[in-house]
Amino acid sequence: MEMGSLKRKSEEVEAEAEGFSQKQQKKENGCVTLDDEAAACLHDVSYPEGFVVPPSSSASAGEASEPAKKFKFTLDPFQSEAIKCLEKAESVMVSAHTSAGKTVVASYAIAMSLRNNQRVIYTSPIKALSNQKYREFKEQFSDVGLMTGDVTIDPNASCLVMTTEIWRSMQYKGSEVTREVAWIIFDEVHYMRDRERGVVWEESIVMAPKNARFVFLSATVPNAKEFADWLAKIHRQPCHIVYTDYRPTPLQHYIFPSGGNGLFLVVDEKGKFREDSFQKALNALVPAADGAKKKDSGKWQKGLIMGKAAEESDIFKMVKMIIQRQYDPVILFSFSKRECESLAMQMSKMDLNGDDEKINIEEIFWSAMDMLSDDDKKLPQVSHMLPLLKRGIGVHHSGLLPILKEVIELLFQDGLIKCLFATETFSIGLNMPAKTVVFTNVRKFDGDKFRWLSSGEYIQMSGRAGRRGIDKRGICILMVDEKLEPSTAKMMLKGSADCLNSAFHLSYNMLLNQLRSEDGNPENLLRNSFYQFQADRAIPNLEKQRKDLEQERDSIIIEEEDSVKNYYNLLQQYKSLKKELRDIVLSPKYCLPFLKPGRLLSIQCARNDEASPSFSIEDPVTWGVVLNFQRVKNVSEDDASRKPEGSDYTVDILTRCRVGADGVAKKTIKIVPLKEPGEPVVVSISISQINTMSRLCMVIPNDLLSLQARENTLKRVLETLSRFDKEKIPMLDPEEDMKIESSSYRKVSRRIEALENLFDRHEVANSPLIEQKLKVFHMKQELAAKIKSIKKTMRSSTALAFKDELKARKRVLRRLGYVTSDDVVELKGKVACEISSAEELTLTELMFNGVFKDIKVEEMVSLLSCFVWQEKLKDATKPREELDLLFSQLQDTARRVAEVQLECKVEIDVDSFVSSFRPDIMEALYAWAKGSKFYEIMSVTPVFEGSLIRAIRRLEEVLQQLIQAAQSIGETELESKFEEAVSKIKRDIVFAASLYL
Known part of the structure; x- marks a missing residue:
């Protein structure tokens, strides 16, 4: 077992729903298979270590009560099984194919929460899906609200639909909802493997209230059990897995070879790969013309897009055949926005709708577009789309106007778009299946290179084929234009779904929010992450380290080891007692009256030989002179629960220090003995760093700013001390001078005296090599401690991932002044805490450098556009001179931030980081903030309308975060400026309301 007593319970699911009881069943591989191919499923459950499983009789107690929601259709076994888990008030992960009906489980969880007067959160990966789900749930239950960042509707509702990012933010802010929520539904939880945003799911799950229960809806993932094991471990509660590979509508997979005229069935509805048919398909592939080398992209440059007038393109032939065979509606997947539109334009001769449908489409289209201004209705994207839609052909990609995308979704759902x-x-989100799915390409560009589709991607998109209750089978067609190895095809068509692997990574926003939060702890977040959970399963390396260290330890031989060990242990006891005594003497109530300016203190300092083992009979000390002391934490002096009390105070002292660079921070300061080389520096130390307090006081000059004044003062300290022998420097007597009458002080003093007598009589006390032997023994003890630590790590699985990066990032935050050395969040840190939709450090630096105060609102909007635009444009308009100067300022700031990170050992490519801020839409956003019409901006900006709208909406999100940031530090002037910026950009088509709301 991976988790101690974590138990696995495989349950054969019986088809108890209405209609299944009379059907013939047979058991196969621990699951129930129904002869009529009804949906069998596997049910597992993960229990946390030490969990006592309730007897089966009580487990079914919840099933007797009236169901929270009745459905008009017979539930599949996986749906019934998941609902039983909900009624037992236990978390469940439902892993099933797209369109299998996972939303039924979410609906039941909401109904159950409302029945029990509990609050429920439904999170989804994207705003558009949140809007759609809000509409769907609002029709079923009235008490539903929506929070997406763009829109807030009824935030006090019992059921709240929101994006995962909003839920994360609410948890960090300690929202009232987090205390009231009983159920949290994570839709599309397989998004957790997303390279950029997946971490948000992990944070949200780890930080979720401990008394909450979860519903996870996921595409099929092979390691669903591992995910449930993790959830059970971190939340100390059972987590069920209800898994089904069943497709309500079986799929047939065909290949359409480029230049050919027919389809070849390569995987039948029973999942069998047909080798002979596959070879026939490849043989039918028309090779490219001699000398015409195909691009690595594998695009259908010749036949797909550039078909001659006299010769039908492959895509036209494909759609024509689909319509003739009545395989429509069809979704044709392409991997670029431009290709999507280009392929649709190939259909100009095709008309798939009758007159009544055309009238219907026009009415729906214009009733949706009525919320746009007359100017916006004339946008080319709007005017060009209607003729296409009327012919039953649509386009759907992220570059479309959001309102256009939604109207196309609604028309497709109503059966008015056939192609x-x-x-x-489009494969993510609302249930919008078709009879047929076509892949216009089997290769895609993933940001780095062109590659074959993964089996997981193929499964996700092909899942749109086959409408439940309408089609006997769904059809998937792959258009292939280059030789495809049988192994590659099998992997794509028959491979397993992608595993749900953690994409956890650290961010400064996460780190600062964790440090600021009352219960926050970055180390705990890392320790409880899914990333850590998966990493801990690879422990063999720790086993090797343990063996190597044991070998090294056993190779160290020390003469008279037993005696040396005894002396070493006495010495450690002595040091421990001395520290205990020092803590009593230096408790604020005793020492504060004596920390007056001018008093000479003995303080701990750095060793002379830092390369030697960290052990010496006496700890090195030096001297300094008190200048001042202050409280650093707002706590009561009588608060006995705080240990040590001295940590609440710092003392400013003048002493000698070695100042240098270590490649991590700009400079390091180490206190050294007064006679050693170094600089006279005023440093703040905690009271616990004081060794002893002398009776000696001296007058210190009022001005210690100059180096000479500090140097002269330290000379006077040395002169004062030189009047006494080292052992005879007059020290404050704890009992006579400081009036310490505590019984614990006297008790510790007596134990120290007893130990000193033992030292004098010890058999190795006068050995000439005793210090050397102690150092070697200390080294052996350190090895033993490392071995012990590794054993503990292996037992408790706490080999913390990201440990070094966490330290490095904390160094960055200290260097830049976001947190103190004690990890207390400063003003800068409070600002960066609020910024989650843009690069937080660079943006915070610009804010604190006064850049936003000195520029016009329109210029500020233009500058902020560089934080939200990520697409690369070849022919973008170069910004005007004043905007270009601002961009240079941004680049300089970004470079400084990146260089500090590099110095602090954070892995970062400085040039890539600087170039990630792009000026491509600075002019467009300047014009928009100035009041220009959207169509005017589009006429001079070579980007998709939808892409620009998404950037402006994200910019508004950043501005809202900046308003919060300005509020948090009392910057009312900046707050007003950010609010004015919002009012200038939040208008017209860019913020047109969703049709789902």
Whole structure:
């Protein structure tokens, strides 16, 4: 077992729902298979270590009560099984194919929460899906609210639909909802593996209230059990896995070879790969013309897009055949926005709708577009789309106007669009299946290179094929234009879904929010992350380290080891008692009256030989002179629960220090003995760093700013001390001078005296090599401690991932003044805490450098556009001179931030970081903030309308975060400026309301 007594319970799921009881069943591989191919499923459950499983009789107690929601259709076994888990008030992960009906489980969880007067949160990965789900749930239950960042509707509702980012933010801010929520539903939880945003899911799950229960809805993932094991471990509660590979509508997979005229069935509805048919398909592939080398992208440059007038393109032939065979509606997936539109334009001769449908489409289209201004209705994207839609052909990608995308979704759901060209984002979200899915390409560009589709991507998109209750089978067609190895095809068509692997990574916003939060602890977040959980399963390396260290330890031989060990242990006891005594003497109530300016203190300092083992009979000390002391934490002096009390105070002292660079911070300061080389520096030390307090006081000059004044003062300290022998420097007597009458002080003093007598009589006390032997023995003890630590790590699985990066990032935050050395969040840190939609450090630096105060609102909007625009444009308009100067300022700031990170050992490519801020839409956003019409901006900006709208909406999100940031530090002037910026950009088509609301 991976988790001690974590138990696995495989349950054969019986088809108890209405209609299944009379059907013939047979058991196969621990699951129930129904002869009529009804949906069998596997049910597992993960229990936390030490969990006592209730007897089965009580487990079914919840099933007797009236169901929270009745459905008009017979539930599949996986739905019934998941609902039983909900009624037992236990978390469940439902892993099933797209369109299998996972939302039924979410609906029941909401109904159950409302029945029990509990609050429920439904999170989704994207705003558009949140809007759609809000509409869907609002129709079922009235008590539903929505929070997406763009829109807030009824935030006090019992059921709240929101994006995962909003939920994360609410948890960090300690929202009232987090204390009231009983159930949290994470839709599309497989998003957790997303390279950029997946970490948000992990944070949200780890930080979720401990008394909450969870519903996870996921595409099929092979390691669902591992995910449930993790949830059970971190939240100390059972987590069920209800898994089904069943597709309500079986799929047939065909290949359409480029230049050919027919389809070849390569995987039948029973999942069998047909080798002979696959070879026939490849043989039918028309090779590219001699000398015409195909691009690595594998695009259908020749036949797909550039078909001659006399010769039908492959895509036209494909759609024509689909319509003739009545395989429509069809979704044709393409992997670029431009190709999507280009392919749709190939259909200009095709008309798939009758007159009544055309009238219907026009009415729906214009009733949606009525919320746009007359100017916006004339946008080319709007005017060009209607003729296409009326012919039953649609386009769906992220570059479309959001309102246009939504109207196309609604038309597709109503069956008025027969042929939809879409990018893969259409495969995420609302249940919008078709009879047929076509892959216009089997290769995609993933940001770095062109590659074959993964089996997981293929499974996700092909899941849109086959409408439950309408089609006997769904059809998937791959258009192939280059030789495809059988192994590659099998992997794609028959491979397993992608594993749910953690994409956890650290961010400064996360780190600062954790440090600021009352219960926050970055180390705990890391320790409880799914990333850590997966990493801990690879422990063999720790085993090797343990063996190597044991070998090194056993190779160290010390003469008279037993006697040396005894002496070493006495010495450690002595040091411990001396520290205990010092803590009593230096408790604020005793020492504060004596920390007056001018008093000479003995303080701890750095060793002369830092390369030697960290052991010496006496700890090195030096001297300094008190200048001042102050309280650093707002706590009561009588608060006995705080240990040590002295940590609440710092003392400013003048002493000698070695100042140098270590490649991590700009400079390091180490206190050294007064006679050693170094500089006279005023440093703040905690009271616990004081060794002893002398009776000696001296007058210190009022001005110690100059180096000479500080140097002269330290000379006077040395002169004062030189009047006495080292052992005879007059020290404050704890009992006579400081009037300490505590019994614990007297008790510790007596134990120290007894130990000193033992030292004098010890058999190795006068050995000439005793110090050397003690150092070697100390080294052996350190090895033993490391071995012990590794053993503990292996037992408790706490080999913390990201440990070094965490330290490095904390160094960055200290260097830049976001946190103190004690990890207390400063003003800068409070600002960065609020910024989660843009690069927080660079943006905070610009704010504190006064950049936003000195520029016009329009210029500020233009500058902020560089934080939200990520697409690369070849022919972007170069910004005017004043905007270009601002961009240079941004680049300089970004470079400084990146260089500090590099110095602090954070892995970062400085040039890539600086170039991630792009000026491509600075002019467009300047014009928008100035009041220009959207169509005017589009006429001079070479980007998709939807992409620009998304950037402006994200910019508004950043501005809202900056308003919060300015509020948190009392910057009312900046707050007003950010609010004015919001009012200038939040208008017209860019913020047109969703059709789902």
